[in-house]
Amino acid sequence: MKRILLLFYIICIGYGFTWAQPRLTSDKQTEDLGQVQWKEPVRVKYVITNTGSSPLVLTEVTTSCGCAVAYWTETSIEPQSQGFIEVEFNAEMLGTFHKSVAIRSNSNPSLVYLYFTGEVVREITDFSRTHPYAMGNVLLDKEELIFPDVHYGEKESIVLNVVNQNREPYRPVLMHLPSFIDMKSDPEVLQKGEKGVITLTLNSDELKGYGLYESSVYLSRFSGDKVGSDNKLSLRVLLLPEQSVSSTKQPQLRLSSGELDFSTSLRNKNKASQTIYLGNQGNAEIKVYKIQVFHPSVQVQLNKKNIQPGQQAKLKITVKNDPNRKFKEEKILLLTNDSSLPNREIIIKR
Structure with missing residues (x-):
């Protein structure tokens, strides 16, 4: 019995290590830069997504020649979040090129390669890529x-x-x-x-x-x-809004929801309403400067524009079922004095 329990424990630990791993995924394997002007630096950017289940760390990024310098996200990339690798290429020789970018990380495999290609010319004649x-x-x-x-x-x-x-x-x-x-x-x-x-x-x-x-x-x-x-x-x-002077007292806005779905409530009604709560989790007053809507069938009503720390305001959103002004998704823009994120979007679906 003890052997069975020990074996089960080892299997679980093994699966735990397998499950909790980062995974490096790039938005592209190779970037074709087309024609590149001689001795005029160009940049290529790769968007890196951590499709794994634990933080991804890019420990080292190197290029295949001294004519290219790499920059990358040096902080850990959380699961399902994105970072970047950007390479500045300053061509010193004319002709075609094929360069590689080596990426070392805590992912498996720990070493992967990305590439960029093109042609260095004295004068660009093909503008299809740069001016499409x-x-x-x-x-x-x-x-x-x-x-x-x-x-x-x-x-x-x-x-x-x-x-x-x-x-x-x-x-x-x-x-x-x-x-x-x-x-x-x-x-x-x-x-x-x-x-x-x-x-x-x-x-x-x-x-x-x-x-x-x-x-x-x-x-x-x-x-x-x-x-x-x-x-x-x-x-x-x-x-x-104008940026506030840095202070130990800062407002912090929290929305009860960033997305509202009216598809069910408008099925047999001319209009429907839902409420979002705006809470202040900071230690200074929140000022709501503006609520901007972009569709005439959407109306908003805020019960107060100044929200003290620990308090909240009610934002009532009403959507009319206007068959002549259909939309699948709209947004409401909310502007406040929360310096960490002064503009918030509320998505409206119907």
């Missing part, structure tokens, strides 16, 4: 202009990379640009086949009100061009 969006004879690297979340009073800049494939010189211009965004093109005029950069700078103190601002701007492809769906770029800015 075409508007007429102008190539762009993106079709969405999304600024990083910005606090009131801060400035943020993003760039739009362009290539002129017109026979004639081209002057990059964005039409219907909001007054709180400054634009600078370098160079101001692009010759045939020349690359350029449009830099957009956001002046957040010129925005009126916190929250999400979404609009459209239009690329002028030639002199006298007009706005239309074929030259439209979406624009997104999220303005957060």
Whole structure:
């Protein structure tokens, strides 16, 4: 009997070791960089997910040549969480290349390899990878202009990379640009086949009100061009409250739920309501600056905007069953003075 119990114990321990293991999973095995400009550094990023059941630690990341430097998440990656490995490659020789990235970790196997390939050229002629969006004879690297979340009073800049494939010189211009965004093109005029950069700078103190601002701007492809769906770029800015001065007293917002499902309650009703509780687990007052909805059939009602430590507020969310304004999933944006996470999203499903 003792032998049976001992054998059972050993088997359980063995299974325990098998179950509680990290597992390294990359979003890609190989990255094809296409044409790379000689002596102009480029970066390749791998998203690492721990698909195991215990923390993953990347102990060492090395590259196959001195022309590439690796950076990686040095803290432990919890199960089902993500980290990164980023490699900066500065090509010193022309021609094709095939480089490897060796990753040592506490996963099994403990050593795995990722790769990146491409061709180093003196002048890039194939822009299909770096500038995949075409508007007429102008190539762009993106079709969405999304600024990083910005606090009131801060400035943020993003760039739009362009290539002129017109026979004639081209002057990059964005039409219907909001007054709180400054634009600078370098160079101001692009010759045939020349690359350029449009830099957009956001002046957040010129925005009126916190929250999400979404609009459209239009690329002028030639002199006298007009706005239309074929030259439209979406624009997104999220303005957060001014950052509070660091203090030992900080508010901490906790939501009773971050997602509400109205699919059942709206099945035979014109409208339905649910309540989310906003609790303050910090030691300073929470201030709710704004609750922003994005669909006319969604309504919100908050019983108080100031929440003292240890107290909570009620956020009543009502969704109308409007057959002409259907949606499967919407969101509500909540902006507060919780500096750790000033913007929260509540997902609405129906």
